[in-house]
Amino acid sequence: MPAVSDAEDTAVRAKQIPEAAVARLAVYLRILSGLAEQGATTVSSEELSAAAGVNSAKLRKDLSYLGSYGTRGVGYEVQVLVSQIERILGLTRQHRVAVVGIGNLGHALANYGGFPGRGFPVEALFDLDPDLIGVPVGGLPVSHMDDIPRVCSEREISVGIIATPPTAAQSVCDRLVAGGVQCILNFAPVVLQVPAHVEVRKVDLAVELQILSFHVARRADSAASAGAAGENQGNTGLPGTGRPADNGSGGGRNGAGTDGGLGMVVR
Amino acid sequence: MPAVSDAEDTAVRAKQIPEAAVARLAVYLRILSGLAEQGATTVSSEELSAAAGVNSAKLRKDLSYLGSYGTRGVGYEVQVLVSQIERILGLTRQHRVAVVGIGNLGHALANYGGFPGRGFPVEALFDLDPDLIGVPVGGLPVSHMDDIPRVCSEREISVGIIATPPTAAQSVCDRLVAGGVQCILNFAPVVLQVPAHVEVRKVDLAVELQILSFHVARRADSAASAGAAGENQGNTGLPGTGRPADNGSGGGRNGAGTDGGLGMVVR
DNA sequence: TGATGTGAAGGCATTCACAGCA
């Protein structure tokens, strides 16, 4: 059997990597970059996993999806891991980013100007506000939302970040898609409708807070019922549950509905 | 057997709700609030699930963790569901919030002034910058970070949001914990060390973008190997994978390492 | 010897399919 091509190899591996592992690989990558800057050349699974807040078995399994790049008895070469993770995550190409909705959040994103590990240069900004059009933010002038399709297409934008109020989100999304954008990061609390070839991820602060609230409430409740009336019926209190456990951050597509969210333009 | 108390009941149920379901409940809650505002009194699992972007079986299972509050052949009463979800998520109490790091992101959070569904009033702001101390942001004056423990304790803050640069995050976290904060929402790309009774969730934009990048790369790669050289060896290309599928947003604790992240103070 | 890499086992979460009830 002939050796598979590089593209095929990457594709085959990538297919099999669990979604959850992908998220962690991105985390490992940041840590590894840090280690590299500090001059480290090798790491053990133990060290790396500790820094990432996972156990070492999980880390090794995650890395094994990349291939076998470690040395038994020694550890991993930092540079090798960095390259391999970047390859799998597709960070070898540039992903030009557009930010839509230049409120406070949009400002933060625009000023950021390229995300860690690079590969995500911000190359277009959009808003509705006439006072904002043309004004440079983070060195880049703001364009009007009506121009999203044209500008995105011209500048070959592949990632769109929606930081608008929820009511505007779907229409912004449609225009981004029309402009050829392939990925959308959505801060508006709305479920976006997109064609099959477009990938969406959502960040919802209200949901995050509510999840935290749940855990606190649960703890308070079980403490209450454990410590309260003597009628312990065996399945409640539980001794100190110990660590909060490695919570997979919730996610998936999200809620249409009431206004509100971080996307609003605050001025 | 005697009827269990309300607190016990909530505690017992809460224990059993899968983490993933909790995240979705928060989403349903937002949609339901929207429906309520529009005057709807009942919903079917079909409608609600469509709005939330999940299938109806999952929705029904999620709601069943609350108890049986639907009417067969009819659907759910919107108000009832709202109350029940709020109860389970612990949204009946107020969770006072402190925001640390008043950069762009911090501004956005501060101006938000209370998150959807309420229950999360922002009651303290902190930064290091002398020019910012005392300046009101969103109607609330900024305090110095050194005062975090005292102020948080005085104002009975239970939720801390870290929007600082990564280097400051752990020390901020320690002070929040000292101030009695129980939950932390961390925007800095660092793994925080906290005592067992403190709950942490992390939001990492760089990771989100990299996950998107992965999916695009994967698609491009498999397209390449499917359409390219004739040597199709049977397990690569795959016909159009169809929908991006309901991606559980990645998460868990995260990466220490290089500087960078959204937390920086941009001025 | 010491750390990686990985089958196998176990635990959650999702999906299915239908019983149960208004």
Added chain:
DNA sequence: TGCTGTGAATGCCTTCACATCA
């Protein structure tokens, strides 16, 4: 009849434990 509620089945992810190899 129609929609909820839920056991059972399936599939995914994590954890364990040890074979493997520098």
